[in-house]
Amino acid sequence: MRGRPILGAISGLLFGLFLSVNLMLWGLWPLDRVSVFGLPILFLLIGLGLAMVAPLGRGKAGGNVKPGTPMEESTE
């Protein structure tokens, strides 16, 4: 579990809901069962999945360390 799954699920759900409203407003897809129920569930799953995989911001473990900064020695 790398990202923020609760945030991903809630944001995905609301993103899907707002997407369906936008599709209706821009004349692309009416507010039917697919867009009102399907899209929010779809993006809930995508948001949750992305949060679990957390593909963004990887490879920065130790990336905040400025070049030339001496590594701390283990005290053990």
Added chain:
Amino acid sequence: MGRRLGLLLFAAGLFLATTPVIASAGVTPEGACWGTAIIKGETYTPANDTRSNAIPIPNEEGVEINYTGEVDFENMDNSGGIAVRIAGFDIGIATWGDPNTADTRDAAGVYELDDAYAKIDDVVPFGRVPGIWQVSGWHEASGGGECSGTAMIKIEGNPLSNPLGWIALGGLVLFGAGVGWAALARPGRP
């Protein structure tokens, strides 16, 4: 484990997105009802029931709609209605009824679009909302004849001319950013 589950959820989402959507529309039973609407010289019929051939409704003053309608069944003591269909639920707009004893099977007239817009502007918080809408209608008579159908209409206009358009766009950006933030790897998490 979490990574596998995440990939599974992501795949489930993609599957849902690519599942074909079967939509039923038109008139049921076929041929039981028929009607036309002439808007700015263009004639529209119940065949205008898909997103790609939606009936354009001009968002302007002074538009007249010439309509005709007919049924192929005994049409005494008839009633009917029209509704906007949202997520499968019908929200009634108007109903009609006539306890007629004569078997009148057709009608024609002129409808002033301004009348509809005046009602919408009065009742709907954001007024007339541009976009594509599915409308449904039904008609029945005492003899047992009935028909129902759907059509697709597109209220013309710029969505951003309505506060709802800005709210919808803002929500999309905000929660899109939320998904992005949630997908950021937290430091120290394997």
